[in-house]
Amino acid sequence: MINATLIKIAISLIAGIVLGFYFKFPVPSLVAFGMLLFIAFIFSFFRARKLFFQDIFFGINCALIFLFLGFLSTSLHLPENDPNHYLHQVSKNPSVSGERLIAEVTEKLKPGLFQDKYIVSVKSIQDKKASGKILLNITRTPEVQEFQPGNLLALPFRVSNINTPLNPHQFNYRAYMANLGVYGQLNLNRNEVLKMELSNSGIRSIAGQVRNKIISELRRHEFAPQELAIIQALLLGQRQDISPEIYSNYAAAGVIHILAVSGLHVGIILLLLNHLLKPVERIRYGKPIKAILLIFLLWGFALLAGLSPSVVRAVSMFSFIAIAMQLNRRSSVLNALFTSLIFLLLINPYFIFQVGFQLSYAAVLSIVLIQPHLFGLFTPRYRLVKYMWGILTVTIAAQIGVLPLSLFYFHQFPGLFFVSNLVILPFLGLLLGLGILVMLLAVVGLLPAFLTRVYGEMIELLNEFVSFIASKEDFLFQEIYFSALLLLASYLLVFSFVFLLKKFNYNNIVFLLIATGILQIGFIYEKNSAKTEEGIIFHKSRNSILGEKTEHQLVLHHNLDTSAASQNLIKDFKTGRNIQHIREIPLKNLYQIAGKTIFVIDSSGVFDITGLNPQVVLLINSPRINLDRLLTHLNPEILIADGSNYPSYMSRWQKTGLQKNIPFHATGEKGAFIFYSSEEILTEE
Known part of the structure; x- marks a missing residue:
């Protein structure tokens, strides 16, 4: 059974996080208020234990506690409440430029036309402890020397604001980086950046070294440049070498998600590992052992993928789901999903505004709630047909969950996404599994030439199919207007649809009709609100x-x-x-x-x-x-x-x-x- 308490806690926490970004209070005041709130919670807890018929007093206190925790978590992550944050140094002396900043490379971003881009974590300023993330832009030179996660860099402290768009409705890069906790940038020439001999030896550095080792070994084999670029994206989350044309083709075909190592990849790998480790269940304490092995192997894959933020987030989510899967109950997976949501947001409240985070949870939640009902509409006799029907229903369920978000953020809809996903997803597990084998064999120097050719031809076939789908431009619907109001109304309709699938009765039919009416009213409102000259x-x-x-x-x-x-x-x-x-x-x-x-x-x-x-x-x-x-x-x-x-x-x-x-x-x-x-x-x- 779904634990409704977890859902209420998650909603309260999210509300607190959102409010925390818009209303700012000093941390000491928040802590004092939290202590009073905690005392009220303890009182309501013992009071509830003595009541035979429960009232709402205890429930309200629980909601307020998690609302407060969300608010507090956000406040603790804001720069103004971190005395060591580099922005305080900038505000004290805006003209400072001669000071030295030591920072660790935490992530390598897709390069621009003339610059290499990194996110760096500040360690010290002029030998004084400091914190915060900065966008580092380094002018590209012929003698390119790329930095890797874990490298320590000495930089001049010349922080500036990230540019905002100069025209309405253009992509706001400053807001995007702020959602990652990055509030400033450094624009430097290559000769201004000094790589320190001693790099960070932490887990992220080790992961970066492992990933670089894999990439260098793969380059020694006869993969075509674009094949290697797709392999790096598919298995390691490195999209820097993908040509703009191929990237555009994957977006137009509705399969851009396979080029980012995230929830889809980790979910498929979890299913593969769960099947391969099935024999472990037969031994004593088999299911707990299997759960531990699944988590260990998932984090091993995260290490191979360089522990990028999207991978760490996805593996964290599916680690909870891996445990729940051993209970063989759909409600356990849902409970694990909400538990992972609460856990991740308490660690990093910025996640709530990140598009990848929203899409991942919307897709998984939609698959768990909707796919079983869609799958039950038709019972195939043959195993192959049943497998393809399962893939199709998973695709439809996931698309129902992410469509409103996709329209709101990207304003386009690939009409042939059913075709592309129906063809690609059945083989994506094979591509991932075989790709991991190729990586491991390449690292130990045992990758045979025939396997290189076979895997390279599979990637080439994938690119050709995606290019074919993308060439059908009449089925790519772009420049779709979709406001925040329509986004909320659409998800109300999705929720009403889920309730109706769960229980077909009069009340749920009315709920669906009301949600449909609200969405129509939203369209009418948006149409009429545009009359201002x-x-x-x-x-x-x-x-x-x-x-x-x-x-x-x-x-x-x-x-x-x-x-x-x-x-x-x-x-x-x-x-x-x-x-x-x-x-x-x-x-x-x-x-x-x-x-x-x-x-x-x-x-x-x-x-x-x-x-x-x-x-x-x-x-x-x-x-x-x-x-x-x-x-x-x-x-x-x-x-x-x-x-x-x-x-x-x-x-x-x-x-x-x-x-x-x-x-x-x-x-x-x-x-x-x-x-x-x-x-x-x-x-x-």
Whole structure:
């Protein structure tokens, strides 16, 4: 039976964690409040033991305790409550740059076009103990020397903020890194980074060395470059060498998840090991021994994969499930799932905002709750058909669980994901099992050439199939608008569907109908809420784009040589604002948008127009003007300079604006400027 208490505890804990990120209190005050709460909990516990008929007092106290634990866990992880965090050093002396920082490489990220990227954990600053994570960007040079997890580096202490997007609805890399606990970055040249001779000898360093040994041994065998790149991603979680084309193909085919060693891989390996260790159950204490062996082997795989955060998270989750599987009850797996959720969030509350964490738990929970019911709809006579039906129902159940999150974060849906998963998943266990064997044989120098060829051809066949599926572009639905409101309404519908599968009765049918109605209301609300007219001055380097949005339409005025709608910044805005139609018009000098008059002054510098009194003056293409005279003549409410202007010009314009007490907005610094018809005072975003 499912332990409802665990579900309530998990919900309370998650609520406390989320609140902890938005409401900040000093840790001593929280500890004092926690002591009072604990006293109330002890009182309610002994009171409950004496009651024959229980009331809700004890339940409320339990919920409050875990709500508090979530809040406290978050507070303890926030930089402001860590006196040794490097951000305190930056705030004390923002101009400091000569101090030396010692940091350990904890993770190697996918490199950019010109930089290698790492996450490093700060150990000391100027020989004083320090903490915190930093994004390290190192300019790539011909003599590339990559650093590995466990390496200790000496770096100049020149921390800066991670850049935020300059246009609305673009990917927010700063927020993404903040969800990993990374709040600053270092942009350095290679000669500024000193690798210390003594590296950290901890478990992460050992894991990195093991993974590097495996990769170097695999490179000695005759794998094609892209085959080796897929092998590294499939087995070791290293996606750095995958070409953008192949990566895009896997995303379009709906199987991008197999290129990240996470819950799917660990779950398949657990099933394989569980089957292989079946004979252990026959001996005395066989099931406890089997559970210990499963956990040991799972963490052995995590070591091979370099103990990356996603692998550690997945193995932690499935370690609980491995124990529950020995009880042979579906409810035990569910209880283990919620127990692992509580355990992981108490250790690291940042997990709750990480997309991989959310997708993993949504997929596993959906499979456990929905797949058995789907599988029971049809009873195949033949074993092969039964196996394929099982794969299909697992795929459908997982997709039901992750679809709302996928639409919310990625705004696309691969229509052929059923086909690609139905073909790939039955063989993924073989690919993983054989791949682990290939790795082990390569490390000990016993990998035969024929096995290299066979495994390489299997990977090549996988790439060709994925490329074939991805080429069917008509089945890839992109730029799908899906808001947070629709996300919540969708999961309400999923929960109602699960209840109906569990027990088909009148109440659950009503619940499903209500959830369906709420989702429809959500769509109607989103459609009607888009009626606000707005104007947008986008940031585009060396060009100008002015947008006029009315309901679900966007008119773009620009001076680009190509279509503005093909620009990523416009695609992101189109999806984020639920825009259905885009029209493009060459840029003019005078506009009336959202009730505001916008005067565009280009390189011609013409502005002396009698009777013109614009609220917004937009400077483009670095006009040579006397700004003091312009502001006196036009007296605008705000002065805006977009990305087509020289930085030196904008610096002078900003000073003049300050002298005239007129706000100055540079899109290259503050991002796109947005104004609405319902507002008298202009706002910026």
